[in-house]
Amino acid sequence: MRGRISEKTKERFKQSIRDVVKGLSRKIQVYKQPIKNECDNCYFDKLTSKSTGKCKWTIEEAENLQIDYEISHPGQIHYKWFKTGRCPICKGNGFLEIKRRVWINCLVTWNPGNNDETYTPAGTEGATIVQLKTDPKYLDLFINCSSIIVDGIECKMDKPPISRGIGDQAILVISAFTTQKPKVNSGEIIKEYN
Numbered sequence: 005m006r007g008r009i010s011e012k013t014k015e016r017f018k019q020s021i022r023d024v025v026k027g028l029s030r031k032i033q034v035y036k037q038p039i040k041n042e043c044d045n046c047y048f049d050k051l052t053s054k055s056t057g058k059c060k061w062t063i064e065e066a067e068n069l070q071i072d073y074e075i076s077h078p079g080q081i082h083y084k085w086f087k088t089g090r091c092p093i094c095k096g097n098g099f100l101e102i103k104r105r106v107w108i109n110c111l112v113t114w115n116p117g118n119n120d121e122t123y124t125p126a127g128t129e130g131a132t133i134v135q136l137k138t139d140p141k142y143l144d145l146f147i148n149c150s151s152i153i154v155d156g157i158e159c160k161m162d163k164p165p166i167s168r169g170i171g172d173q174a175i176l177v178i179s180a181f182t183t184q185k186p187k188v189n190s191g192e193i194i195k196e197y198n
């Protein structure tokens with residue numbers, strides 16, 4: 005009996021791997037942790053980790069720096085003089101974030117095992133679960149990511165991804181949940197206040 009069950013499970017994972025390889029998967033976006041660079045336009049305040057609200061340059065310096073910058077970065081503004089207050093380049097943050105995004109192939113299952121409709125992860129009332137299956141080589145990428153976009157919907161990791169199987173027979177299983185708030189007139193909310 006036990007042997008038959010594990011054989012069945014094994015077969016299911018093999019099928020998942022074949023599905024990913026065969027192209028039943030679709031592309032999802034994974035956002036890596038953004039790179040933070042100190043703003044070149046204003047002085048950084050190390051105590052508050054924010055912009056001091058003071059420009060590093062005179063009007064003329066800022067203009068010349070921007071002219072040079074645009075040669076290598078057409079259409080991008082990186083230097084702009086301001087009197088005092090909010091730096092127009094970093095919006096007062098003191099640093100600039102570079103978003104890094106990659107596209108990878110995954111098998112996507114929305115609401116896996118949805119025969120249990122009451123299931124919601126702790127602290128995420130009304131969220132929807134999505135399960136992804138992909139190549140185990142993406143383990144580090146998913147552990148370190150800041151968010152993922154599946155079918156145009158932003159999701160966060162539910163728990164650390166797990167690799168199932170051994171070697172080239174392994175598959176990475178990822179569980180994530182939607183970060184969008186439930187609609188105000190949805191069933192969940194009405195139930196909650198009754």
Ligand SMILES: [Zn+2]
Nearest residue numbers: 043046091094
């Ligand atoms: Zn700045």
